[in-house]
Amino acid sequence: MSSFADPGAWACPLPLRDYPSVVIGHGGGGKLTAELIAHLFAPAFGLADHALGDAAIVELAGGRLAIATDSFVVRPLFFPGGSIGELAVNGTTNDLAMMGAKPVYLTASFIIEEGLSMDALAAVVGRMAQAAQRANVRVIAGDTKVVERGHGDGVFINTTGVGVVPLGVDLGPQRVRPGDAVLISGAIGNHGMAIMSVREGLQFEADILSDTAPLYDLVAALIEAGGGALHALRDPTRGGLAAVLNEVAAAAGVCIRVDERAVPVDATVQAACEMLGLDPFYVANEGKLVAFVAAERAGDVLARMRAHPLGQRAAIIGQVLAQPAGVVTVQTAIGGTRILPMPLGEQLPRIC
Amino acid sequence: MSSFADPGAWACPLPLRDYPSVVIGHGGGGKLTAELIAHLFAPAFGLADHALGDAAIVELAGGRLAIATDSFVVRPLFFPGGSIGELAVNGTTNDLAMMGAKPVYLTASFIIEEGLSMDALAAVVGRMAQAAQRANVRVIAGDTKVVERGHGDGVFINTTGVGVVPLGVDLGPQRVRPGDAVLISGAIGNHGMAIMSVREGLQFEADILSDTAPLYDLVAALIEAGGGALHALRDPTRGGLAAVLNEVAAAAGVCIRVDERAVPVDATVQAACEMLGLDPFYVANEGKLVAFVAAERAGDVLARMRAHPLGQRAAIIGQVLAQPAGVVTVQTAIGGTRILPMPLGEQLPRIC
Numbered sequence: 001m002s003s004f005a006d007p008g009a010w011a012c013p014l015p016l017r018d019y020p021s022v023v024i025g026h027g028g029g030g031k032l033t034a035e036l037i038a039h040l041f042a043p044a045f046g047l048a049d050h051a052l053g054d055a056a057i058v059e060l061a062g063g064r065l066a067i068a069t070d071s072f073v074v075r076p077l078f079f080p081g082g083s084i085g086e087l088a089v090n091g092t093t094n095d096l097a098m099m100g101a102k103p104v105y106l107t108a109s110f111i112i113e114e115g116l117s118m119d120a121l122a123a124v125v126g127r128m129a130q131a132a133q134r135a136n137v138r139v140i141a142g143d144t145k146v147v148e149r150g151h152g153d154g155v156f157i158n159t160t161g162v163g164v165v166p167l168g169v170d171l172g173p174q175r176v177r178p179g180d181a182v183l184i185s186g187a188i189g190n191h192g193m194a195i196m197s198v199r200e201g202l203q204f205e206a207d208i209l210s211d212t213a214p215l216y217d218l219v220a221a222l223i224e225a226g227g228g229a230l231h232a233l234r235d236p237t238r239g240g241l242a243a244v245l246n247e248v249a250a251a252a253g254v255c256i257r258v259d260e261r262a263v264p265v266d267a268t269v270q271a272a273c274e275m276l277g278l279d280p281f282y283v284a285n286e287g288k289l290v291a292f293v294a295a296e297r298a299g300d301v302l303a304r305m306r307a308h309p310l311g312q313r314a315a316i317i318g319q320v321l322a323q324p325a326g327v328v329t330v331q332t333a334i335g336g337t338r339i340l341p342m343p344l345g346e347q348l349p350r351i352c
Numbered sequence: 353m354s355s356f357a358d359p360g361a362w363a364c365p366l367p368l369r370d371y372p373s374v375v376i377g378h379g380g381g382g383k384l385t386a387e388l389i390a391h392l393f394a395p396a397f398g399l400a401d402h403a404l405g406d407a408a409i410v411e412l413a414g415g416r417l418a419i420a421t422d423s424f425v426v427r428p429l430f431f432p433g434g435s436i437g438e439l440a441v442n443g444t445t446n447d448l449a450m451m452g453a454k455p456v457y458l459t460a461s462f463i464i465e466e467g468l469s470m471d472a473l474a475a476v477v478g479r480m481a482q483a484a485q486r487a488n489v490r491v492i493a494g495d496t497k498v499v500e501r502g503h504g505d506g507v508f509i510n511t512t513g514v515g516v517v518p519l520g521v522d523l524g525p526q527r528v529r530p531g532d533a534v535l536i537s538g539a540i541g542n543h544g545m546a547i548m549s550v551r552e553g554l555q556f557e558a559d560i561l562s563d564t565a566p567l568y569d570l571v572a573a574l575i576e577a578g579g580g581a582l583h584a585l586r587d588p589t590r591g592g593l594a595a596v597l598n599e600v601a602a603a604a605g606v607c608i609r610v611d612e613r614a615v616p617v618d619a620t621v622q623a624a625c626e627m628l629g630l631d632p633f634y635v636a637n638e639g640k641l642v643a644f645v646a647a648e649r650a651g652d653v654l655a656r657m658r659a660h661p662l663g664q665r666a667a668i669i670g671q672v673l674a675q676p677a678g679v680v681t682v683q684t685a686i687g688g689t690r691i692l693p694m695p696l697g698e699q700l701p702r703i704c
Contacts, residue, residue: 025697029590032697055420055447057517060412068407069459069512073497095407107421109510111463145425145508147702153503158461158495160421160512165409238381345377345384350499 012118013039022116027146036144040122044129045108045139056140058105064165066101068092071158075350077124080194081209082286084157085127087352090212090286091237092159093135097216098233098289100171100223101163103135108159109143113152124155135214137161169223173251173292175231180320181298182256183291185218185311186211187264188241192283193272195351202275204268213287218310222291225304229297234290237352239343240282244290245328246342253325258318258340260332281330282343284351292320364470365391374468379498388496392474396481397460397491408492410457416517418453420444423510427702429476432546433561434638436509437479439704442564442638443589444511445487449568450585450641452523452575453515455487460511461495465504476507487566489513521575525603525644527583532672533650534608535643537570537663538563539616540593544635545624547703554627556620565639570662574643577656581649586642589704591695592634596642597680598694605677610670610692612684633682634695636703644672 012020015035025032041052070092077084093103108128112121132139194210196202215235222230232252234244241263249256265273265280273280287310293301298316305311328340364372367387377384393404422444429436445455460480464473484491546562548554567587574582584604586596593615601608617625617632625632639662645653650668657663680692 023697024701028695028698028701029595030695030697034694054422055418055451057416057418057451057453059415060417063411064409065412065514066407066409067457067459067493067512067514069461069493069510070406070495071461071463071497071510073463073499099407099409101409105419107419107512109421109423109512111423111425111508141419141421143422143510145423145702147425147505147508150502151505153499156463156497156499156508158421158423158510158512160419160459160461160510162417162419162514243381342386343380343382345375345382346380349376349380350497 022112024114024146027144044125052142054143066096066099066163066165068095069160073156073350074352077154079198080207082212083127085124086131086212088157088159089128089131090214092161094215094235096161096163097219098235100169101165103137103161103163105162106137106139106159107141108139111156112146114149116154171232173232173248176252176292178320178322179295180292181295181316182318184317185289185305186313187266189269189280189283191286192348192351193269206268208268211287213310215289218308221304221308226297226301229294232292236285238284238346242281242340249328250326255321255324256328258330260330262315262317264313374464376466376498379496396477404494406495418448418451418515418517420447421512425508425702426704429506431550432559434564435479437476438483438564440509440511441480441483442566444513446567446587448513448515449571450587452521453517455489455513455515457514458489458491458511459493460491463508464498466501468506523584525584525600528604528644530672530674531647532644533647533668534670536669537641537657538665539618541621541632541635543638544700544703545621558620560620563639565662567641570660573656573660578649578653581646584644588637590636590698594633594692601680602678607673607676608680610682612682614667614669616665
């Protein structure tokens with residue numbers, strides 16, 4: 001863990017020094033909780049008054065708000081390319097972004113296992129704060145609970161985000177139509193395989209890094225480029241590309257046909273999947289999106305994706321057909337066709 | 353657990369029958385997660401389209417919104433007078449109410465330990481749904497994660513609430529002034545001692561029940577009765593009455609003097625506290641509030657409290673003084689004065 005944690009940026013302040021690791025009392029709502037907030041959470045999240053209360057009042061212009069919630073239980077806490085901290089910010093703000101909403105506020109709630117080292121907690125919180133800055137959201141309220149050793153696992157984090165849906169933006173699977181092109185913003189499977197590589201202690205020629213990233217900036221560019229022709233967005237996290245394509249096919253009552261050769265997969269990810277007997281279509285991503293776009297504007301949207309740092313390897317990977325409704329099919333590299341079913345569970349538990 | 357769970361109201365529907373308990377795949381974001389949502393969460397929360405997505409779009413009139421987040425790790429899951437389900441709704445909506453905000457929306461995120469019985473989960477969710485109805489809030493988005501046996505503890509629940517602060521309402525410790533009266537809405541210590549009695553297997557003459565309840569209706573009445581003379585509200589949960597009085601004394605830079613004889617405590621709670629060597633001032637409540645009111649309106653506010661079903665035993669328990677700033681003192685029953693310090697941690701871990 002230590003090689004990824006980089007706690008060097010954080011020097012344990014005086015009132016926390018008596019506690020090299022988290023004790024039950026840090027979750028008790030008394031002095032110890034207040035010290036944790038004042039000396040760790042509040043400075044990390046840039047809260048001037050050294051307070052991160054369990055509630056906050058904010059001003060919003062009204063209209064349509066998007067609200068998203070997600071709990072993060074990834075294991076291990078630190079992995080190549082990220083940590084639970086980045087996931088907790090990017091995962092929730094990306095859920096907002098997929099609805100076309102600009103993320104504005106975030107709450108952060110921690111369930112900590114007694115005994116977690118204070119350095120590890122500080123490193124997680126530091127990563128969250130950096131990710132929040134990058135995603136341009138403010139952490140405005142939080143909560144801390146501590147459970148006894150053996151009743152948790154390091155730290156679980158819930159984040160809930162509030163975003164604003166700009167006037168005229170209306171994205172969702174109900175708008176997907178036969179004829180739409182299906183685009184992906186980049187190579188698939190990197191996040192899940194990054195987690196697996198550390199969990200299984202695998203060595204590859206090159207490190208596989210998680211792709212965790214905040215997607216709203218890319219989404220804003222696509223909304224501008226696609227206008228009303230941009231019908232729906234999804235981020236293929238748990239269950240991978242296969243899960244989101246099946247969700248959209250079912251919700252829109254359409255068939256989605258994917259060309260396997262068109263789907264970008266890094267060679268190292270492909271090799272790692274083959275070694276472990278995994279299908280990259282089912283492996284989680286944390287910084288990719290799938291876009292459904294009316295065919296006549298697909299080229300424009302693709303060009304805009306490729307011009308963005310997070311979409312350089314974007315591709316059109318398939319199209320929407322009328323029949324058979326609710327089904328996802330894949331044209332394989334050797335010319336056959338197979339059905340890509342909804343996964344039952346997740347082949348890689350606790351990847352987010 | 354079974355005597356409190358009352359799973360009788362819920363008959364396990366067909367697609368979940370193969371799973372008498374939660375398996376890892378229920379948190380995988382695939383078919384099993386979808387089944388859990390369609391057959392358990394969505395019907396419980398009255399969502400017509402059998403979907404409880406991780407995000408939702410809502411319409412709000414704008415202005416000042418309050419946002420509150422809280423994670424619940426109470427042990428055991430069911431206890432006399434309530435369960436983690438009621439706490440998860442009342443705890444978060446009460447945090448909104450203490451800011452004078454009317455709770456409107458709630459998100460619900462579950463971290464479930466593999467092996468939790470489906471009946472217990474259904475009972476918890478059913479209790480949440482009833483509590484949401486009583487608190488008049490809508491659950492609009494959710495998330496489900498499952499962790500391996502021994503890495504969690506039954507179920508942890510995060511709820512995040514969004515509320516609207518009515519025009520002209522401005523509550524907070526910064527408005528507390530020397531001369532203010534301090535009111536409590538009822539007897540203290542019931543929630544914490546209800547938890548302790550089941551955890552320690554204690555028997556008293558009468559059962560001690562948790563006081564978990566939604567407080568916004570009472571708050572609205574107090575705002576009406578007190579107007580601008582109602583300065584601040586707090587619900588004395590973790591850390592009890594002592595913690596909130598110390599928080600307000602510190603934040604407002606005032607002294608708070610409490611008359612011990614004026615603080616209502618049930619005889620059974622008092623006896624249980626004495627048996628366990630606990631001070632009721634530090635025991636958690638989940639359905640009480642402390643109000644700071646300008647002296648000239650304290651009588652009106654007290655009368656209004658007592659007229660409300662949740663405030664029948666309300667009392668004026670003390671007053672705000674200028675000095676010594678940041679200190680809470682108690683006039684004891686035998687005429688002495690003691691300092692009531694901020695608790696370091698929580699004498700009863702995992703009571704919410």
